[in-house]
Amino acid sequence: MSSRRFGSQSLQRLLGHWQQASSRTPLWRQLADALRLLILDGRLVLDTRLPGERELASTLEVSRTTVASALAHLRDEGYLESRHGSGSRVILPDSRVIPSLSTAGTSLDLSTAALSAGPEIHQAYTHALTSMTHYLSQTGYSQLGSLALREAIAARYTARGLPTRADEVMVVNGALSGLALVLRMLTGPGDRVVVDHPTYPLAVAAIQGASCRPVGVSLPQTGWDTDGFAATLAQTAPRLAYVMPDFHNPTGRCMDIATRQTIAAIAARTRTTLVVDETMVDLWYETPPPPPLAAFDPQASVITLGSAGKTFWGGLRLGWIRASSRTIATLAQTRDTLDLGTPLIEQLAAQWLMENEHNFLPARRAMLKARRDRCGALMREHFPDWRFETPEGGLSYWIELPDRLATQFAARAETIGIHLGAGTRFGLSGAFERYLRIPFALESTGLESALLRLKPLWMALNNTEPTVKRSVV
Template identity: 45%
Template sequence: MLPPGGRISGARLARLLGEWRRGGARQSVVDLVAALKLLVADGRLPVGTRLPSERELTEALPVSRTTITAALDQLRAEGVVQSRRGAGSWINGPVGAGGGITGADDTLIDLSRAAPRALPSVRLAMDVALGQMPEHLASHGYDERGLPVLRQRIADRYAARGLPTSPDQIVVTSGAQHAWALVLRLFVGPGDRVLVEQPSYPNSLEAVRASFGIPVPVPMLTDGWDLDGFEAALRQAGPRLAYLIPDFQNPTGLRMSSESREKLSAVLRKARTPLVVDETLVELALDSAEAPLPMAAFGGDSVVTLGSASKSHWGGLRIGWIRASAEIVHRLLSTRAAIDLGTPVFEQLVLAALLESPESVLRQRREEALEQRDVAVAALREHCPQWTFEVPAGGLGVWCTLDGPVSTRIAVVAQNHGLRLVPGPRFAVHGGCEQMLRVPYTQSPEVLREAIARLGVVAASLAGTGFRADADLSLPVA
């Protein structure tokens, strides 16, 4: 019986693969297998997806029929692809730690998500929220703005950071990604351009594409934002919207200075381009430097700010918010009903309890993240000495410069060593970043040390320092 799933065209698969060739012609089969396995591991080729015919693949990539046949044979041997005469080939299952198909794998260390575990304070806040639920059960439970108590505490948090805010300027959402989707729906139509950083958060880039917008990248400099590049892009591309992550930018970890915030805000105002600021990581400062004012303090009503509890408290809460002018809030609420009718009450009450005394909770999160960052930095210096990076002043990941354009290969080979990583090109708009790799430090210190030790073996195997990429280098898991 064939699994359910749509068929992907050869042209679409070629676009997903991008620049998959890394070696010469003799390396084509290995490179194609690695690239296809990465698409499966990333979920961009879901289980059940029917693949194009060998003839269509030969024309779309383009490569020889022999290369296509050999690559599919290898994927079939590993269980990644299954075929049946007369029915074609399809993706059979996810790539596991052994490189083939697996179910749940306790040996797999997931470094693909820069998301921390819940702190004990979340459990305590749930108890508080449970006690408050009875008073809400008599109502219909729908509130497109969000609970007043939560909006007030979010507004108070902005005020504490130097940005006076009214609860009427806050809309509670089901996470920052939901907030971004609502804003895109309001501002962006098919074919509209959206100015973004390069690199940037992959899910935000996908949201732009899902709204039929066109992301226009402005490359980041090694030490920050290219203000001249943004000004040039505003003139040349005429974007409908700009999207930035100025606080511990994902994935670079950089933080925009107050001077740059003021200058960039002036450039955007002059171009009449609204700015969406993603502050998902703003609460995770790990040094003692004074925090700059929020971007909205410089840009005024033209700035829409997205926030989230996912990184600071716990992703399982699925609570985010939008801070905007009263006029934009009114427009957002008028279109929200087409997407959803509000955010769950219980989770809002949990976050409201956590924000009653926010600093005590956030202090614990920062202390944990600081310890994990220092462990990751030390382990990277020990096991991957050929890589370079700046120690981030905040956030949840280290953005590493590799010793060659091997990020995709590392992500593929790492599967064979029980590691899941997101390769650098996922953070780019049109490919690139092959010499970059994000290493999140959201696991426990013990798991981080083990994970980066494995990563060092993978890096060595691809750097030609005595290991073969196809060697059996599986590490025991304690």
């Protein structure tokens, strides 16, 4: 299979503001760090072929020697493979070891918003192994998922204000797998898909992987821009719109009742299918979210995605699709080309977790709320020029920086073994260079240690002395 070639202009947009003229770090090293960050983030996918040295140097307005040195450094680290006459191709080292210029600490991933497993996960799988005996006389194949689990999921929707039957639910291998299945059923190459902007980066990857074009509707300072949403649907005639109303990733905001009503009405009026991602819906810290968006207008075509990953554990690769029974039947036919169903052991474990969630979810929310509040206090203390709102739910803060420094900061963090989620991961065409996403799922001691390691990097990058920081507080 031939490599995908990345144009120099597209690469320039992804790189963002990677240069810092006042830095003592050589320019070639800054470029190498920024390119490595794109590879580790997955924005430069494996087997991508980069532009030639001369073309890239001209686009980035640097010397060819700078580009050649950066690419040579990445080749030495195992991130590029070059052949004479065919350019450089993205690869990964044999073991993913983040290069380090420092011996301070071990590598830490602050780009992933997820929790480790609690003791209830072991209980769930123990119960699942016991319960599985009953199913061993059957084939184990099921496109829709086990009836008992679908009934449990349907009951959850009904309790939240959206009456649901088991035949309106399909169990899939995670919400992202569900999105890919919906895209396969509803879209074709070149179709437009409207998304919030910023949005979940793997959703954008799935949309682009389906050969569709994501079209962003910018989120205002608070809430959602319903007028902009309506205008974008009218102007672009998308095949569908992907939204995350419940503790939106990355901003953490929650769509209110009036906005849900308006969005549903717009979708019904324009006959646009809404794909609603409820991955974070159970992670609320003050008040639970309003009823599901699908409950607000019976004329709207709404497909809802759910997941056990954030609520229970990411290693439980299980999600679901809630839609009309006709849509579910069509999805089942489409699924034949992808897989033959979700592993039974995961379904039995998820069913036990749903039946017993009242015993552990409240404590999980209380723990995350405490970590959220502690993370906010630490950032206010050590990074007073970062601006952010306390998220209503979810697992992370959306940080506005005082300047377009996200790529540079994330690239520098890699050198001390900390992987950050630069805002550009969550935007289209390199947007959100002024933003970072900082998860608070890490226990407080580890999070404080990570922030203290990042603090001198930020101060050097932002040309700020400690005395100045203290006078601002």
